[in-house]
Amino acid sequence: MTPKLDVLLVTPPSRDRVFQGLAENLTGIEPPVWSTLLATFLQQKGVSVEILDAEAESIGFDATADKIVEVDAVLTVFVIYGHQPSASTQCMPAGREVCTRTHERAPQLNTMVMGTHASALPARTLSEEPYKFVCCGEGPETVYQLVEVLKAGSQQFSHVPGLWYWSEGTVCSNPNADNFENLDLHIPGQAWDLLDMSRYRAHNWHCFDDIEHRQPYASLQTSLGCPYKCSFCCINAPFGGAGIRYWSPKLIVDQIDVLVNKYSVKNIKIPDEMFVLSEQHVLGICDLIIERGYDLNIWAYARVDTVKDRYLEKLKRAGFNWLALGVESGSKYVRDGVDKGRFGDLDIVKVTDRIKEHDIYIIANYIFGLPDDTHSSMQETLDLAQEINAEWANFYCAMAYPGSPLYERAKAMKSPLPDDAGGPGWIGYSQHGYDSLPLPTDTLRGQDVLDFRDEAFEKYFSNASFLSMIQKKFGQPVVDHIHEMMAVKLKRRHRDGMK
Structure with missing residues (x-):
């Protein structure tokens, strides 16, 4: 039996709504940089990880949700940054559409959102969006420590840095993780092998x-x-x-x-x-x-x-x-x-x-x-x-x-x-x-x-x-x-x- 995937990193499809008619032939199709960095960090920690780039695959909200449910990872992380870091906010609606459909199909799935927008407004994001968890801060340690807690079958989230979550109907949060100083050590490159590079x-x-x-x-x-x-x-x-x-x-x-x-x-x-x-x-x-x-x-x-x-x-x-x-x-x-x-x-x-x-x-x-x-x-x-x-x-x-x-x-x-x-x-x-x-x-x-x-x-x-x-x-x-x-x-x- 194939072991359950630990982490699925998702880029929801937002290009058409964000760029209108420019999306088809004029704009770039960007590799999900943050997902490739996260993946490298997680792989070093022995965490199994895949990337679903629905943007590059040109699939819609329903098809993306279907794939997420099919993969059935321990933790599904919506990595929402856009073409550049300041483009995170306008990509949030696409993430919401996909996550809502995902939970309609599989309410038990653990979902998290991370990105510039989520870090700027973590409490509001947790309250208004369908994700079960919000990551505030740089992200790698938050994702890693959360998936380890989930794999252990625990609900003890209070020590996961940078995590916002619900507990008995109350919004809870933990202090952010420290930023990495030695990037070569912690994230030695981008996980190109997890992408179909022909799509970009x-x-x-x-x-x-x-x-x-x-x-x-x-x-x-x-x-x-x-x-x-x-x-x-x-x-x-x-x-x-x-x-x-x-x-x-x-x-x-x-x-x-x-x-x-x-x-x-x-x-x-x-x-x-x-x-x-x-x-x-x-x-x-x-x-x-x-x-x-x-x-x-x-x-x-x-x-x-x-x-x-x-x-x-x-x-x-x-x-x-x-x-x-x-x-x-x-x-x-x-x-x-x-x-x-x-x-x-x-x-x-x-x-x-x-x-x-x-x-x-x-x-x-x-x-x-x-x-x-x-x-x-x-x-x-x-x-x-x-x-x-x-x-x-x-x-x-x-x-x-x-x-x-x-x-x-x-x-x-x-x-x-x-x-x-x-x-x-x-x-x-x-x-x-x-x-x-x-x-x-x-x-x-x-x-x-x-x-x-x-x-x-x-x-x-x-x-x-x-x-x-x-x-x-x-x-x-x-x-x-x-x-x-x-x-x-x-x-x-x-x-x-x-x-």
Whole structure:
């Protein structure tokens, strides 16, 4: 008789609701990074583990629940992070749908949810969602110690760190586990062997140099946390505060070796919230990649004020063809208001020009509707975006994500939020969703901000200077691809209501 599986790690299917029509061909299909990290830790402890990536398998809520019931693990963990850590909240509804169906079929199953959202609002998550347990904090020790208690047939949960649970109708919680300091020791890599690596796909722009070959693809974590405290960001909710910890360059590049030689991966994302920061880390990884001679196409996050000239040559030689920069706003006054104004008088355009001089492409990220934004300052941001003319631009609306200081501020000011009574719920935190409901500013409604964002997207990607630059760098097939992308129009509930 086959032994019962200890832990099943589940990624519920949320892409279609979060991205609408963009999901089919344009967005990436991301490997479940946190599940692969958890799996490595658990396997080291002798725990049997499998990953069910319903997102990548493109199966629905019912089919996902059926698979969970069929596996019948001691503990089923819904790992809800989204494409990036701040995308956890809008993926919560999909997890709820699957977990509800799972308990309808098999009420006895033990289910847990973990992720940025669950760590930010553990009590509310336990009270409102169908899971039997909630993990608050980093997660590995919580999952491991809970499954050991369950395997022993015990109900003594009071010593499981970071666990929120019910006891005799009362919400109970335990102090969080300490964060791991030595990541190489505790989580020496990602469990790629538990995934069907053929299912994952790079974002469209990531492969503008070779638009027809977006697979295979991998997402490789090289650090945890972020030392900055931007008020719109919830990245540090699972970690209990600002800070960053690294895996060693050798361990990271050894994983790249596996990705290249076992899975033929060329396209790699570094999902760290801030990769270009520590010189020892960045150049250590670059030097080892260059030494081993891999042919890679990597993208990673940086800040305008962390991109040093001495990094750029090495980054390019190592295959870092794209850097994502959080410009956020064209107004220093607005950036200052969200603790992002540390750029001082740094000339953002000069920094982006230096990056381009090294033949590194830029993904520039902008946010509309930050607390001090007006229509005029949002236009400043769009003007700056068009001046920079990055090879890709992401336009976001300010969202008060649970776990961010902006969420606490919005609650205190009684600003309308998606999770208010009568609101769309957690899906309203999706940037690209039908029910998207951004934060209002002092002078603008959330719907006004959303309309400006959608118009800015149209203006940027149809701008003649942008298309001319794309034509020159990547050729007509990518221009045609952008035209196809522009034909996919996002629907918004508030605009449908005006028809």
